[in-house]
Amino acid sequence: MKKTCGTxxxxxxxxxxxxxxxxxKSMHGEELAEEIEKRRGAKPKAGTIYPALKELKxxxxxxxxxxxxxxxxxxxxxxKSEVKRAKAYFVRxxxxxxxxx
Amino acid sequence: MKKTCGTxxxxxxxxxxxxxxxxxKSMHGEELAEEIEKRRGAKPKAGTIYPALKELKxxxxxxxxxxxxxxxxxxxxxxKSEVKRAKAYFVRxxxxxxxxx
DNA sequence: TTTCTTATGTAGGATATCCTATAGGTGAGA
DNA sequence: TCTCACCTATAGGATATCCTACATAAGAAA
Numbered sequence: 001m002k003k004t005c006g007t008x009x010x011x012x013x014x015x016x017x018x019x020x021x022x023x024x025k026s027m028h029g030e031e032l033a034e035e036i037e038k039r040r041g042a043k044p045k046a047g048t049i050y051p052a053l054k055e056l057k058x059x060x061x062x063x064x065x066x067x068x069x070x071x072x073x074x075x076x077x078x079x080k081s082e083v084k085r086a087k088a089y090f091v092r093x094x095x096x097x098x099x100x101x
Numbered sequence: 102m103k104k105t106c107g108t109x110x111x112x113x114x115x116x117x118x119x120x121x122x123x124x125x126k127s128m129h130g131e132e133l134a135e136e137i138e139k140r141r142g143a144k145p146k147a148g149t150i151y152p153a154l155k156e157l158k159x160x161x162x163x164x165x166x167x168x169x170x171x172x173x174x175x176x177x178x179x180x181k182s183e184v185k186r187a188k189a190y191f192v193r194x195x196x197x198x199x200x201x202x
Numbered sequence: 203t204t205t206c207t208t209a210t211g212t213a214g215g216a217t218a219t220c221c222t223a224t225a226g227g228t229g230a231g232a
Numbered sequence: 233t234c235t236c237a238c239c240t241a242t243a244g245g246a247t248a249t250c251c252t253a254c255a256t257a258a259g260a261a262a
Contacts, residue, residue: 010113010114010117010190010191010194011112011113011217011218011219011248011249011250012111012113012114012219012248012249013111013113013114013194013195014249014250015249016111017194017195017198020198028209028210029209029210029211030208030209030210039193039194039195039197040190040193041190041193044250044251045251045252046209046210046211046212047211047212047213047250047251047252047253047254048249048250048251049210050209050210050211050212051212051249051250052249052250053210054211054212068258068259069208069209069210069257069258069259070208070209070210070258071209071210087198089111089141089142090111090195090198090199091198091199092140092141092142093111093114093118093140094114094118094140094191094195094199095199096140097118097121097188097191097192098191098192098195098196098199098200099199112218112219112220112247112248112249113218113219113249115219115220129239129240130239130240130241131238131239131240145220145221146220146221146222147239147240148220148221148222148223148224148241148242148243149220149221150240151239151240151241151242152219152220152241152242153219153220154240155241155242169228169229170227170228170229170238170240171228171238171239171240172239172240
């Protein structure tokens with residue numbers, strides 16, 4: 001994923017954004033990448049998105065079920081509570097930036 | 102700064118948050134660290150905040166003026182336009198997370 | 203069955219964030 | 233002047249993100 005923001009690449013948001021997207025709708029990897037592209041302007045590469053999904057799966061936050069050649073990921077119970085926690089932290093940290101529209 | 106969020110450490114937001122804070126009010130390093138602590142719950146250490154300030158200065162986005170023993174940082178002209186750009190990117194990327202309150 | 207396309211996966215490395223630990227500088231007050 | 237508190241600063245390294253490049257798998261279509 002290219003550096004879209006000159007000042008800061010806003011790393012460390014990918015896993016959070018994936019979790020949040022999955023809390024709205026179960027999706028497969030490519031679909032997630034496209035949703036992220038809509039928001040960030042750059043599409044995470046395969047080598048970015050799949051390792052991230054693997055990590056989330058290893059942590060028990062998401063699980064995948066095969067559907068033909070694609071794998072649809074959804075939040076686990078732990079994933080659902082984690083996304084709540086993480087979102088609360090995110091909002092607390094950055095809310096005033098967004099509401100200053 | 103400790104990992105406050107289990108899922109993701111939300112790295113890469115520090116420089117942006119500094120720029121944004123300075124767009125509201127000129128501040129010195131310690132003050133910035135305290136403002137960030139209010140939002141994130143953890144205070145960036147000296148070894149985090151000063152290298153970040155140095156980098157922003159090297160990039161011509163902020164400048165410091167000595168005032169006794171403290172150095173008050175403020176945005177340069179470039180810094181002001183950069184914070185606008187970066188904020189637009191941030192809002193585009195994450196707005197729907199916050200408005201889903 | 204062969205080819206094309208799409209989705210998934212991994213190895214290896216570049217880069218950036220952020221930390222611990224340490225040290226220097228400056229003003230305040232005894 | 234001497235100490236104390238606070239702010240600033242840097243070296244060095246741990247860690248995590250994200251990439252490029254390559255490889256695998258599986259359905260679609262000729």
